[in-house]
Amino acid sequence: MTGPAPLQPPPPPEPAPIVLDRASRWYGNVVACNDISFQVGPGVTGLLGPNGAGKSTVLSMIAGLLPPSAGRVTLLGEPAWRHPAVFRKVGLVPERESVPGWMTGRGFVGYAARLQGLPDAAAARDAAIALVDLAPAADRRVATYSKGMRQRILLAAALVHDPPVILLDEPFNGLDPRQRLHMMSLLRSLAAEGRTILFSSHILEEVERLAGRVLVIYAGRLAAAGNFREIRRLMTDHPHTFTIRSSDDRRLTAALFAEGAILGAELDGELLEVRTGDLAGFCRQLPRLAWESAVTLFEVRPTDESLESVFSYLVQR
Amino acid sequence: MILTIAGNTLGALLSRRRALLMAVLAAVPALVALLARAYGEPGDVVQQTAGLLEASVLTALLPLVALVFGTAALGAELEDGSAIHLLTKPVPRWRVVAGKALAAAPLTGLLVGGATLVTGLILGGDRGAAGLTLAYTLAAAVGGVVYVLLFIALSVLTGRALIVGLIYVAVWEGTLAGLFEGTRVLSIRQYLLGLIAAIDPHWVAGTGAPLAPGVAAAGAVLVAAGSFLVAVQALERHQVSAGD
Incomplete structure (x- = not known):
């Protein structure tokens, strides 16, 4: 007679494919990344930030091309720095084009396939080229390619070994x-197969259209991380400043205050500057209040709508 | 894997204008030999051939060609960022260095060895200098390997490998090794001359006693192996950024 089966402990949770734990990276006195922690799992994650924010440094640390100066970076459970074997499971599309111009597209992707030690490198090469829709131009020298074609041949080389993790720097x-839509659709379908895709971009709309999860990097720091809608809400809700020129600035200001549409206002000569904490409400109320107050609006201009100011706000939050 | 890297590197080295320039440069000793044969003074043909091969091939052509191909094989890729495609593959770094050397060293050996053979045969091939020519050709092939490994290591260590290499060839080997005998033990050219002198001392035209064969062979092996190890270590520590 056998007793009840002993209780098995639950399996330990799988670590996320990409983990940064208080990772920092500095060059002399310049801090490129400061104390960044996040995890990236399967699906598409966008690394959003303005140029020079440290996105490439973060991707380079993840790919093992740069060691962190402090903290820990692991890729598929292991530190990637000085561990080239990890590239069997990772594909990287760098921001620099830097594809040797003398090679053909097919030669370049075939070279990547052979370096991966694939058993049927030629078949993998042709499949990857077809995947990025570049078969008709594959036998041309890369020097004759457009920038978009070079991006796609880089992606083909990164996908040739069918990696579970794909890193793309400003792809x-x-x-x-048209190419943008094709690449987005391709990345979506790759993610749907269970791959972990992390791409960097400085363009909000790109990230919005593709990434389910967003990491916002600004000035080397992780400003925000999470679902795109949450980040978007934070970005929309930060105080916005507008300059307004109208036929009667004083009457318009009074109406805006009375309605609670603005937090503050400054009148400097012929220029009215107002601050609001509710962008959507302000945009709805301003034309209505101007109409009701019989004020003509000549100009309404946002003063701090750059992505930089939004990122700066997120960091200071 | 090493052959894949070597083949790609060979394509890269031959695709640039510098390969043509090196081929033109390699033809110069043969042209000098033709002129010497046509208008030269009568004398000891073996000494004349040794003098020409030592001065034009071992002193100038070999280090120059090795410097250009050795620094371009890996250094040029590190410089322009295209090395990222190689460094993001599951390839141990020693294979990368071996592949690069396997392209640059035979290319150097073929070009300089060929130039040596043609030059020596034109000047004295039918007048008793065939053996000497063969010895210099072999020395050029061996020297190609040692120089190329040294310059590959330099190109991983510094972005100014071409200048540092030129200083080594011109100042250290060209000037100091002639002035101070002690510095000869750290000169690849002296290793090659020592190996040639081991076959026949009269085949070396330069001043000063050549290095003992054992010292020359050990020196060549040590520099080649040491350079290889240094290049591998430096490449393992080499840091690149995915972006601009």
């Missing part, structure tokens, strides 16, 4: 709208 740079 949409130089792509025309």
Whole structure:
């Protein structure tokens, strides 16, 4: 007679494919990344930030091309620095084009396939080229490619060994709208197969259209992380400043205050500057209040709508 | 894997204008030999051939060609960022260095060895200098390997490998090794001359006693192996950024 089966402890939770734990990276006195912690799991994650924010440094640390100066970076459970074997499971599309111009597209992707030690490198090469829709131009020298074609051949080389983790640094740079849509659709379908995809971008709309999860990097710090809608709400809700020129600034200011549409106002000569904490409400109320107060609006201009100011706000939050 | 890297590197080295320039440069000793054969003074042909090969091939052509191909094989890729495609593959770094050397060293050996053979045969091939020519050709092939490994290591260590290499060839080997005998033990050219002198001392035209064969062979092996190890270590520590 056998007793009840002993209780098995639950399996330990799988670590996320990409983990940064208080990772910092500095070059001499310049801090490129400061105390960044996040985890990236399967699906598409966007690394959003303005140029020079430290996105490439973060991706380079993840890919093992740069060691962190402090903290820990692991890729598929292991530190990637000085561990080239990890590239069997990772594909990287760098921001620099830097594809040797003398090679053909097919030669370049085939070279990547052979370096991966694939058993049927030629078949993998042709499949990857077909995946990025570049078969007709594959036998041309890369020197004759457009920027978009170079991006796609880089992606083909990164996908040739069918990696579970794909890192892309500004992959949409130089792509025309049709190529952009094609690349987005391709990345979505790759993510749907269970891959972990992390791409960097400085363009909010790109990240919005593709990434389910967003990491916002600004000035080397992780400003925000989470669902795109949450980040978007934070970005929309930060105080906005507008300059307004109208036929009667004083009457318009009074009406805006009375309605609670603005937090503050400054009148400097012929220029009215107002501050609001509710962008959507302000945009709805301003034309209505101007109409009701019989004030003509000549100009309404946002003063701090750059992505930089939004990122700066997120960091200071 | 090493052959894949070597083949790609060979394509890269031959695709640039510098390969043509090196081929033109390699033809210069043969042209000098033709002129010497046509208008030269009568004398000891073996000494004349040794003098020409030592001065034009071992002193100038070999280190120069090795410097250009050795620093371009890996250094050029590190410089322009295209090395990222190689460094993001599951390839141990020693294989990368071996592949690069396997392209640059035979290319150097073939070009300089060929130039040596043609030059020596034109000047004295039918007048008793065939053996000497063969010895210099082999020395050029061996020297190609040692120089190329040294310059590959330099190109991983510094972005100014071409200048540092030129200083080594011109100042250290060209000037100091002639002035101070002690510095000869750290000169690849002296290793090669020592190996040639081991076959026949009269085949070396330069001043000063050549290095003992054992010292020359050990020196060549040590520099080649040491350079290889240094290049591998430096490449393992090499840091690149995915972006601009």
